C-alpha cells in the first residue's frame with residue numbers, strides 16, 4: 001500500500017483551534033496578553049531570562065544585529081551551510097558576510113576554519129544548529145571571547161536542542177527560533193528571540209514595534225499616546241499566532257519524543273546501507289532536536305539524487321534538501337561577493353549530495369520502516 005508521507009506537516013489539534021477561535025471572538029487581535037504569555041512560557045521552556053516574540057526567525061535575527069549595533073563596515077562570520085536567512089540578516093544591516101565552511105561529521109560550522117576568517121572588522125559570529133544538532137558552544141564561546149565577538153545563535157531548527165544540558169540560544173548573546181509550519185512547533189509564521197541580557201531584550205522589544213516606548217496598549221497612561229525615540233520595524237507576532245504557540249508549546253515534549261523515536265528507528269535501518277553516510281549521532285552532551293535525517297550519497301549514487309527523490313515521491317514519501325545550495329552559491333551572494341569568496345567545499349558537498357528525510361511527529365516508527373525499505377529498494381534500482 002502506498003502511503004502519504006509529507007516531509008513536514010504541522011500538528012494542529014482541537015486545542016489550537018479553540019484557542020484561535022477565542023482570540024477571533026474577543027476584542028484583541030494584536031498587542032495583547034497572549035503574546036506576553038507565550039513569551040513567558042517559552043522563557044520557562046528554554047530556561048531563558050528573556051524571550052521576545054517576533055514575526056519570524058528572520059525578523060529576530062535582523063533585530064538582534066540592530067540591537068547589538070552591528071552595521072556598515074562590520075564583518076560577521078556566518079556558516080555557509082544554512083538557510084539564507086542566517087546571512088540575509090547580516091546583509092540587512094549593511095554588514096559584510098564572511099562565510100565559514102561546514103564540518104562533514106555534523107554539517108555544523110567548521111570551528112577549526114574560523115581563526116583565519118577573523119579581521120580587525122569582525123564584530124560577531126553567527127552559528128546555526130544544523131538540522132537541530134548543537135554546535136560545540138564551549139569552543140564557539142572561547143573563540144568569541146578571544147576575539148571579543150558577539151555570538152548569534154540561529155535556532156530555527158533547534159527547539160529542544162541542548163548542548164551540555166543547556167538549551168540552544170542561551171550560550172550566545174541571542175538565540176532566534178522559527179515557528180514556520182514545518183518546524184517543531186508552529187504559529188503559521190512567527191519566531192522568538194531569547195537572551196540573557198535585559199538591554200538586548202528591551203531594545204528588541206522596541207525595535208519590533210516601530211521603536212515605540214510602550215509595547216502594549218494597556219501600558220499607555222493616556223490612550224493613543226506614545227513616543228518614538230528611534231527608527232523601528234513592524235515585526236510583531238499577533239495574538240492568533242501566540243494563541244497557537246501557547247498550545248503547541250504544551251505539546252512540544254511529545255513532539256520531540258516522537259521525532260527522536262522516528263530518527264533512531266530510521267538511523268538503525270540506514271546505518272549499514274552501502275553508498276550512503278549519515279551525520280553523527282546525538283548524545284547527552286550534544287542533544288539534537290531531530291529536525292530531519294539527512295543522508296549523504298557517495299559518488300556512485302550522487303548523480304542519481306533527483307531520480308531517488310522522484311522515486312520516493314512515487315511511493316508517497318516527501319523528501320527535501322537542507323539546504324539546496326551553500327549560501328555563497330546563491331545568486332545574490334555570488335554577484336555581491338564573487339567567486340573568490342566561495343571557499344566552502346564541505347558546505348557545497350552537503351548541498352550537492354544530501355537528501356533530507358522526514359522524522360516529524362506526524363509520522364510513526366512504522367512509517368520509518370516503510371521509508372527505509374523503500375529507499376533500500378530504490379538504491380538497488382537506480
Ligand SMILES: Cc1ncc(COP(=O)(O)O)c(C=O)c1O
Nearest residue numbers: 056057058083085156178179180
Ligand atoms: C536555519 C534557518 N534559519 C532561519 C530560517 C528562517 O525562519 P523564518 O521563516 O521563521 O524566518 C530558517 C527557515 O527554514 C532556517 O532553516
